[in-house]
Amino acid sequence: MAKTSKPNLDKFAIAAALQEIAALLELKGGKDRFKARAYQNGARVLAGMAEDIGVVIQENRLTSMRGIGDALASQIKQLFLTGESSVLRGLKQEFPPGIIELSGVAGLSVSKIKTIHEALGITSLAELKVAAEAGKIKNLKGFGAKSEQKLLEAIADHGKHPRGDERLHLHRALQTGQQVLDYLETSSGIVELSFAGSLRRWKETVGTIEIVASTKNPTAVVNHFARFPLIIQTEAQTNKSFTGHLADGSRVSLTACELEQFPLVLLAKTGSKAHIEKLRHYAAEKGVDLKSNNASSAAVRTTKKSSKPPRNEEEIYRRLGMQHIPPELRDDEGEIEAALAGKLPEDLITLADIKGMVHCHTTYSDGKHSVEEMVLAAEAMGMKYITITDHSPTAFYAGGVTLDRLERQWGEIDEVQKKVKIKILRGTESDIVADGSLDYPDRILEKFDVIVASIHSRYKMDSEKMTRRIVTAMRQPVFKIWGHALGRLIQRRPPFECDIERILDVIAESKAAIEVNGDPYRLDMEPRWIREARKRKIKFVISVDAHSTGALNNVKYGVGIARRGWVRRGEVLNTLGVGAFQKAVRPAG
Numbered sequence: 253m254a255k256t257s258k259p260n261l262d263k264f265a266i267a268a269a270l271q272e273i274a275a276l277l278e279l280k281g282g283k284d285r286f287k288a289r290a291y292q293n294g295a296r297v298l299a300g301m302a303e304d305i306g307v308v309i310q311e312n313r314l315t316s317m318r319g320i321g322d323a324l325a326s327q328i329k330q331l332f333l334t335g336e337s338s339v340l341r342g343l344k345q346e347f348p349p350g351i352i353e354l355s356g357v358a359g360l361s362v363s364k365i366k367t368i369h370e371a372l373g374i375t376s377l378a379e380l381k382v383a384a385e386a387g388k389i390k391n392l393k394g395f396g397a398k399s400e401q402k403l404l405e406a407i408a409d410h411g412k413h414p415r416g417d418e419r420l421h422l423h424r425a426l427q428t429g430q431q432v433l434d435y436l437e438t439s440s441g442i443v444e445l446s447f448a449g450s451l452r453r454w455k456e457t458v459g460t461i462e463i464v465a466s467t468k469n470p471t472a473v474v475n476h477f478a479r480f481p482l483i484i485q486t487e488a489q490t491n492k493s494f495t496g497h498l499a500d501g502s503r504v505s506l507t508a509c510e511l512e513q514f515p516l517v518l519l520a521k522t523g524s525k526a527h528i529e530k531l532r533h534y535a536a537e538k539g540v541d542l543k544s545n546n547a548s549s550a551a552v553r554t555t556k557k558s559s560k561p562p563r564n565e566e567e568i569y570r571r572l573g574m575q576h577i578p579p580e581l582r583d584d585e586g587e588i589e590a591a592l593a594g595k596l597p598e599d600l601i602t603l604a605d606i607k608g609m610v611h612c613h614t615t616y617s618d619g620k621h622s623v624e625e626m627v628l629a630a631e632a633m634g635m636k637y638i639t640i641t642d643h644s645p646t647a648f649y650a651g652g653v654t655l656d657r658l659e660r661q662w663g664e665i666d667e668v669q670k671k672v673k674i675k676i677l678r679g680t681e682s683d684i685v686a687d688g689s690l691d692y693p694d695r696i697l698e699k700f701d702v703i704v705a706s707i708h709s710r711y712k713m714d715s716e717k718m719t720r721r722i723v724t725a726m727r728q729p730v731f732k733i734w735g736h737a738l739g740r741l742i743q744r745r746p747p748f749e750c751d752i753e754r755i756l757d758v759i760a761e762s763k764a765a766i767e768v769n770g771d772p773y774r775l776d777m778e779p780r781w782i783r784e785a786r787k788r789k790i791k792f793v794i795s796v797d798a799h800s801t802g803a804l805n806n807v808k809y810g811v812g813i814a815r816r817g818w819v820r821r822g823e824v825l826n827t828l829g830v831g832a833f834q835k836a837v838r839p840a841g
């Protein structure tokens with residue numbers, strides 16, 4: 253092996269370089285996205301490796317590790333021996349410097365960044381800002397006064413929140429947060445690692461991805477995180493915390509603390525603010541101080557010096573004389589009072605309780621996968637039943653299923669049923685049309701195993717008309733499940749106007765159920781309305797509204813939002829076995 257003057261890189265530095273390669277490949281897009289994933293994966297494997305990297309390289313055993321092929325192994329070797337990678341060098345030549353940072357600006361494509369770089373030599377956000385302010389961008393090919401103005405706005409937004417005021421959708425925050433966790437897990441000193449903040453509380457949108465880590469050496473963990481290649485901007489760094497912006501537009505904040513501090517820091521960082529403030533009020537009475545010592549924003553202590561630090565959050569709540577409050581409930585919506593009185597439900601719905609996938613689309617309407625593919629995927633997830641509910645004919649834009657095609661689908665379901673153990677239920681997502689009637693004639697509706705009745709058009713009726721429309725629909729005996737109740741699309745469309753309390757009264761009377769829609773863009777109904785429904789003893793189904801096999805994972809968001817509405821296991825119909833579920837939702841019944 254050739255000797256070089258540079259010291260050998262350690263596995264973390266190599267992993268960081270691999271992450272950088274992945275980030276650049278990701279920018280290239282297309283087929284390179286797959287390669288990007290391989291490099292990401294390689295970085296993970298490498299950083300989590302227990303053996304000495306030098307020995308593994310010496311003995312030529314890199315490719316015997318899972319996920320590391322020849323190409324990846326050769327780059328790892330190069331990085332270890334020379335501190336450089338030919339692939340990274342090539343990518344860096346292909347892209348102007350500063351590309352990862354610049355690509356975080358909304359509306360700035362890779363080709364535009366190239367144009368700007370070639371004409372003006374710009375390699376950073378700061379330089380871009382100066383040039384735009386000086387009016388130098390508008391004269392470039394493909395730009396104009398308008399786009400220069402837009403660019404300036406985007407840069408201004410970028411400083412505050414990478415995508416303007418927009419908070420990240422829960423599922424995107426979760427995805428990015430998981431990437432960060434995967435990276436952090438490779439740091440040898442980490443003992444415990446958890447999401448905190450609104451992500452841990454399953455809020456619909458997330459401003460900052462909060463992460464808390466416990467470790468014997470907080471500074472080392474912070475320094476490790478600071479090397480995460482997707483960080484494009486450091487906002488604040490102390491020896492126990494780091495806040496920065498990632499290339500995908502998210503803001504991430506890491507708090508590292510000593511082991512015994514973890515439960516209190518996690519509690520404080522999870523929030524919500526209102527919950528913690530009220531908790532402190534009760535804590536003061538008990539002589540327990542939950543305040544953070546904000547010099548490092550990490551240290552939190554109890555005033556009773558003699559008492560041992562709590563081992564976990566459960567113990568903190570116990571010391572405060574109340575039931576443990578799950579993160580999803582920490583919104584100061586009466587949960588502390590209920591916990592003090594011992595009245596907090598202890599059987600909140602969990603993912604493991606769900607036995608059936610409700611509300612699945614297939615290629616018969618606007619789904620991506622066939623009946624069989626959806627069914628097999630649900631079965632692989634351990635489900636006992638699945639409801640196939642494609643759109644009804646009125647939703648023609650979504651390929652609503654006409655009568656003749658419905659017959660074909662039922663035939664297909666029968667065929668697939670022969671091959672699987674999971675029970676396939678024949679369903680529809682029937683439109684609630686403008687006058688409150690349901691799509692399909694009654695004689696057909698009665699033949700379904702399950703009907704999800706939803707509104708897909710005419711959202712802008714006035715409140716009274718809309719209320720009448722929904723109430724009319726609910727009064728029909730076949731109405732058993734109210735789909736994505738208020739029609740909201742998070743950050744895109746507000747819930748429609750209606751007299752929701754009156755509608756809840758009607759549905760309580762009719763004994764139909766309300767869907768808690770797990771599509772991360774819908775998450776409909778909102779928790780506050782779920783709680784109102786619970787008061788009326790209304791039942792729920794937690795649905796996936798899946799248009800692909802991957803979207804069957806929406807079930808976790810549905811469960812998250814239902815928990816925020818304090819929904820208990822016994823209140824969710826798709827925790828039932830198939831027979832009981834069928835009986836509960838059968839249109840003809």
Ligand SMILES: [Zn+2]
Pocket residue numbers: 681706708735736
């Ligand atoms: Zn729908």
Ligand SMILES: [Zn+2]
Pocket residue numbers: 611613681797798
């Ligand atoms: Zn749907």
